[in-house]
Amino acid sequence: xxxxxxxxxxxxxxxxxxxxxxxxxxxxxxxxxxxxxxxxxxxxxxxxxxxxxxxxxxxxxxxxxxxxxxxxxxxxxxxxxxxxxxxxxxxxxxxxxxxxxxxxxxxxxxxxxxxxxxxxxxxxxxxxxxxxxxxxxxxxxxxxxxxxxxxxxxxxxxxxxxxxxxxxxxxxxxxxxxxxxxxxxxxxxxxxxxxxxxxxxxxxxxxxxxxxxxxxxxxxxxxxxxxxxxxxxxxxxxxxxxxxxxxxxxxxxxxxxxxxxxxxxxxxxxxxxxxxxxxxxxxxxxxxxxxxxxxxxxxxxxxxxxxxxxxxxxxxxxxxxxxxxx
Amino acid sequence: xxxxxxxxxxxxxxxxxxxxxxxxxxxxxxxxxxxxxxxxxxxxxxxxxxxxxxxxxxxxxxxxxxxxxxxxxxxxxxxxxxxxxxxxxxxxxxxxxxxxxxxxxxxxxxxxxxxxxxxxxxxxxxxxxxxxxxxxxxxx
Numbered sequence: 001x002x003x004x005x006x007x008x009x010x011x012x013x014x015x016x017x018x019x020x021x022x023x024x025x026x027x028x029x030x031x032x033x034x035x036x037x038x039x040x041x042x043x044x045x046x047x048x049x050x051x052x053x054x055x056x057x058x059x060x061x062x063x064x065x066x067x068x069x070x071x072x073x074x075x076x077x078x079x080x081x082x083x084x085x086x087x088x089x090x091x092x093x094x095x096x097x098x099x100x101x102x103x104x105x106x107x108x109x110x111x112x113x114x115x116x117x118x119x120x121x122x123x124x125x126x127x128x129x130x131x132x133x134x135x136x137x138x139x140x141x142x143x144x145x146x147x148x149x150x151x152x153x154x155x156x157x158x159x160x161x162x163x164x165x166x167x168x169x170x171x172x173x174x175x176x177x178x179x180x181x182x183x184x185x186x187x188x189x190x191x192x193x194x195x196x197x198x199x200x201x202x203x204x205x206x207x208x209x210x211x212x213x214x215x216x217x218x219x220x221x222x223x224x225x226x227x228x229x230x231x232x233x234x235x236x237x238x239x240x241x242x243x244x245x246x247x248x249x250x251x252x253x254x255x256x257x258x259x260x261x262x263x264x265x266x267x268x269x270x271x272x273x274x275x276x277x278x279x280x281x282x283x284x285x286x287x288x289x290x291x292x293x294x295x296x297x298x299x300x301x302x303x304x305x306x307x308x309x310x311x312x313x314x315x316x317x318x319x320x321x322x323x324x325x326x
Numbered sequence: 327x328x329x330x331x332x333x334x335x336x337x338x339x340x341x342x343x344x345x346x347x348x349x350x351x352x353x354x355x356x357x358x359x360x361x362x363x364x365x366x367x368x369x370x371x372x373x374x375x376x377x378x379x380x381x382x383x384x385x386x387x388x389x390x391x392x393x394x395x396x397x398x399x400x401x402x403x404x405x406x407x408x409x410x411x412x413x414x415x416x417x418x419x420x421x422x423x424x425x426x427x428x429x430x431x432x433x434x435x436x437x438x439x440x441x442x443x444x445x446x447x448x449x450x451x452x453x454x455x456x457x458x459x460x461x462x463x464x465x466x
Contacts, residue, residue: 040339047338050409054398057370149338149411216400219357219371228355228372229396232411239338 006282009275013268020264026090027257030250033145034181037247041178044243048236055194055233057216058226067223069160069230072193073169078115080137080168081105082159082191082238083129084175084245085122087144092256094176094249095124097186102174105188106134117168121155121242137162145246152239159238160231163192175241176248184248191237194230329364330383332405335390337413343390345382350406352378352397362399362406369399375452377459378408389416391460393453419461428454 083102085095102118109116119137120126122144129136138158143151159171171192176184218225330346351361353376360371373395380388395410431454434447 043340044338046334046341047336047409050336050398050407051396054370054396054409057398057400152338153411216368216370219354219360219369222370224355225370225372225396228394232396232409235411236338 006275006278009271009278013271013275016264016267016271020261020268023257023260023264027254027261030254030257033250034247034254037145037243037250038178038181041240041243041247044236044240048240051229051233051236055226055229058222058229060216067227067230068164069192069234070194072195076114076169078117078168078170079105079109080117080119080159080162080171082119082121082155082171082173083125084173084241085120085125085128085144086249086253087123087141089124090256091249091253092259094252094256095122095128098174098176099125099128101186101188105172105174117162119155119159121245143242145249147239147242147246149235149239152242153235155242156231156235156238159192160234173238173241175245176252178244178247178251181251184251189237189241192234194233329403331362331364332403333380333408334405335378335392335408335410335413337410342413342415343380343388345380345388347380347382347388347406349381350378350408351381352376352392352408354397362404364404365402366399366404368401369397371397373397373408373410375456377456389460390414391416391419391456393456414457414460416460419457421458421461424454424457424461428458 081102083098085098089095106116106118116135117137118125118129118134120129120139121141123141126136126139126141140151140155140158159168162168163171170190173189173191175187175189177187178184330348331350333343333345333347333350334341335343349361349363351359353359353374354371355374357371359376360369362369373392375394376392378390378392380390382388390408391414392408392410393412395408395413398407398409399405428451431447431451434443435451438444438447
């Protein structure tokens with residue numbers, strides 16, 4: 001009956017409002033975390049700037065570049081992609097952005113006959129690439145929304161090891177750069193080998209021409225410093241990427257949850273309209289039934305189901321009919 | 327009175343310390359302890375586990391435990407930047423915990439046969455010793 005439909009609608013409205021509460025809460029949490037994540041991105045800047053500075057000073061001071069991490073391979077046969085995604089979904093196109101970018105690169109590699117390995121950072125990338133049967137390397141996950149330097153160090157050590165041991169010829173980092181709360185972009189950045197242009201343009205900052213340079217004293221010799229420094233430098237780069245990705249994740253999630261909340265509101269509104277109409281319909285039907293029923297009962301009391309209007313009215317009707325035909 | 331040094335201790339997660347000082351002492355890889363004062367020549371060094379001391383201009387000493395990193399000295403006025411992926415200010419160190427850790431690592435070193443674990447214990451022992459040296463000074 002009509003009342004049944006109304007009950008179903010009421011149930012749906014209740015479930016949509018419950019969902020709305022959840023998405024609203026997630027939106028607020030994400031919004032508050034963006035600020036924190038952004039502060040961490042900013043806090044990491046001094047270290048990464050200074051370490052870049054040191055690398056440049058070392059290069060200027062004549063550290064020879066026969067470190068294996070600086071030497072590019074003549075032929076790139078095996079590329080390693082470090083793809084950074086979130087551990088959880090519900091963040092709009094955030095995960096698919098980096099996944100698709102990496103997938104495009106991999107397809108190009110496969111067409112050109114080159115080998116590849118994907119190192120998935122975050123559970124989503126792990127699941128995505130595993131399900132599709134890509135060549136997976138060691139996965140890292142469980143820290144996507146609050147990465148620590150320790151996490152970056154593990155990833156850094158792993159990729160440096162892969163590169164130095166000759167298993168891969170190039171390591172690329174695929175992540176979402178946090179430009180501002182309103183805009184993030186998926187970027188693909190070379191990580192190892194380190195080249196002069198990689199080092200200088202590393203953090204998107206132009207190389208500043210300051211400092212005396214050249215006249216440094218080194219202890220121990222420049223080569224040893226460089227050898228210990230370069231892995232740290234890679235870690236700092238990975239760390240910066242992780243922080244950027246975390247901030248982007250929160251921004252994406254906030255936006256996705258905001259539109260989910262708005263959508264739930266619209267849905268509740270249109271469902272309430274339908275429900276009100278259904279209720280009105282059922283009330284009308286009920287009244288009709290009551291009236292009909294009452295009349296039927298009344299009619300039962302007298303014998304005839306019809307009202308006797310009397311002969312006078314019958315004649316008047318006949319007259320009106322004949323008058324109308326004339 | 328010469329110009330003070332500008333000192334900065336930076337870790338990837340935060341700037342731990344900034345301030346002015348008369349002298350900074352730390353220890354480089356293979357070179358032993360090294361002290362910097364204003365006007366020091368430009369210098370670049372890799373650091374080992376060490377207990378760094380910053381002699382601040384107000385006469386107090388800031389102790390810092392540095393677990394590997396780099397030091398760069400440059401410019402006029404002289405600026406000392408210590409980069410470390412893990413550094414701790416003396417007041418943030420839990421000395422009792424460090425002592426416990428030291429015990430544990432020494433115990434491991436006495437009994438352990440697997441090379442990897444030994445290396446880990448040595449690193450842990452050094453870390454704990456630096457922490458105790460740094461934090462102990464602060465509480466004394």
